[in-house]
Amino acid sequence: MANTYTQLYIQVVFAVRGRENLISMKWKSDLYAYIGGILTKQGCKPLAINGMPDHIHIFFGYNPAVSVAKLVEEIKTSSNKFIKDNYSVSAFNWQKGYGAFSYSRSHIHRVVKYIGNQEIHHLTKTFKQEYIRILNDFGIDYKEEYLFDFEENVITSK
Template structure:
């Protein structure tokens, strides 16, 4: 085959180290725009980026020219540096690990709506509940001991 064609949609989820509430409303838009730039640079398409003070959701049209682990590492490393340099959080770090969930083209609008409405979802559900539900819905075999370090509020 002369060319390679793909259509991949991936929802990424990861949290701030120790689940600390460090992402501030007054600068999260700049952070999301910066992350969108990283995604574009990697020849993928940002479809939705949003989150809460302690975690982030990123939905992309994924170009597999970069492996997914390398792609996520680039987002985390570069945005970590951006936060430290621009918002004075010298100890900021993303937690190790991430969730990555694939969706079909027919689900794009629903996933974007879900990510855009994070504040609403978290009025009734914690991040821990949300994340475990995602893992369960996708039938991901996981061990609770290896999930993010959830800090009980």
């Protein structure tokens, strides 16, 4: 039987629970390297990992032998434990949900550059603006109240 050949590229985006600024500049490169190791272990090829204190972008060559949902679950669960064990950030948790977006090979350079420039990009745009733009660019129907727990979506009782 012939081998299976694929060329699939996925960007995954998710946030810290409550969009708290808990990803520290001091250890974010260690976190990104750790996530890159998870991807590699699952047969994926890390292409770019970067973010801000409240969210992360992960771009990789995808191995279809593992489901995107299981891969994201593994990344979130393992990296959450990694952060708590190594950096004593007991309040750290990732939010439920994520965005996953596919790209063609011709877009690799552009996506890698975009993810690498997160700090510059977020000088003028909030994460909410960025995420909604990505959803709109991909033609994804969504209800804003069911996106991440943006502060304006949190209802408090008195």
